[in-house]
Amino acid sequence: MEPPPPPPKSDIEVKIAQNPNPSPIVDPKATDQGPKKGGDNASIEIEIETKGSDPTTVQPPVRTGSKKNVHWSPELVSGSQEPDHSSYPAGSNPYIARSPPETTDASLKDTMESVKGALGRWGRKVAEAAKKTESLAGNTWQHLRTAPSFADAAMGRIAQSTKVLAEGGYEKIFRQTFETDPEEELLNSFACYLSTSAGPVMGVLYVSNANLAYSSDNPLSYKNEGQTQWSYYKVVIPLHQLKAVNPSASIVNPAEKYIQVISVDNHEFWFMGFLNYEGAVTSLQESLQDSGLRSV
Numbered sequence: 001m002e003p004p005p006p007p008p009k010s011d012i013e014v015k016i017a018q019n020p021n022p023s024p025i026v027d028p029k030a031t032d033q034g035p036k037k038g039g040d041n042a043s044i045e046i047e048i049e050t051k052g053s054d055p056t057t058v059q060p061p062v063r064t065g066s067k068k069n070v071h072w073s074p075e076l077v078s079g080s081q082e083p084d085h086s087s088y089p090a091g092s093n094p095y096i097a098r099s100p101p102e103t104t105d106a107s108l109k110d111t112m113e114s115v116k117g118a119l120g121r122w123g124r125k126v127a128e129a130a131k132k133t134e135s136l137a138g139n140t141w142q143h144l145r146t147a148p149s150f151a152d153a154a155m156g157r158i159a160q161s162t163k164v165l166a167e168g169g170y171e172k173i174f175r176q177t178f179e180t181d182p183e184e185e186l187l188n189s190f191a192c193y194l195s196t197s198a199g200p201v202m203g204v205l206y207v208s209n210a211n212l213a214y215s216s217d218n219p220l221s222y223k224n225e226g227q228t229q230w231s232y233y234k235v236v237i238p239l240h241q242l243k244a245v246n247p248s249a250s251i252v253n254p255a256e257k258y259i260q261v262i263s264v265d266n267h268e269f270w271f272m273g274f275l276n277y278e279g280a281v282t283s284l285q286e287s288l289q290d291s292g293l294r295s296v
Contacts, residue, residue: 174206177215178236184210187287190280194235195270201233205271207283209290212237212261214271237263239291245284247277259284 167173170189174180188207193200194214203216216233223229243262250256257277261269261284274280 170204170206173204174208174213177232178206178211178213178234180208181210184208188279188283190283191275192271192280193273194233195272196233200272202273203233205280207287210239212239212242212284212287214269235269237261237269239287241265242288242291245281245288247281 164170164173167176171186174186174189186206186208190205190207191203192205193202194205194216195201198220201216201220202218203214206213206215212235214233214235219230219232221228221230241263243264243266244260246260246262248258248260250258256272257274259271259274259277259280261271263269271280
């Protein structure tokens, strides 16, 4: 067996020659002894020889100066702590800005009281509106139930509302329906029923500064000398002839509310099925008081 061929020679040969006079080992704890001689600066020389060229000796860089001792500060090597920004003055940190409150305790208390008052007033208004809505819904239901026919009552109320819009309001209808003085002024009008011997009659009760007047929405039939005739049912009571206005309700069904009107000659008229019962009671009682003051 033949021996393996020798490894190929490299084009670069590296020779490491040791310095015959190496520098002695220096204790790192020793103090600075001054600069060393030039021969002690390097203990190893590297010779790089390239085939076909002169060997070149590369000297390592020469260090100058004396040895330095490093002492670490205990504050640096100790564990760092989170800085307390709250203790910094406002000017030491550009990201922190402090300003005094815009309102004092007294003004803040006044503001809170104002807000409370506004919320309280708003709550009362909402409660009153809800109560009025509930009352209106109940009055509307009772108004339609008072008629002999629920459907006829609903259609009659729609027809009356259309008539009011077409005529231009209750003021014009009032003056067209009744004989009025130029100085007479309509104050209020209320949709309701008038109790008659033939049953409740749907109509409108008008309150002016001179009279209390009622007219049915539709003409009623009656017999006259054996013939059937049609006429609107009307009632007119001058305010100075009013004696009493008495609101009342049914004992069996409190939702059925009435207003009794009595004249000075003791004629009684019963009104019922108001869409706005509370408003009608207030208006009639005020008219009675005004008439009493004028008569005195």
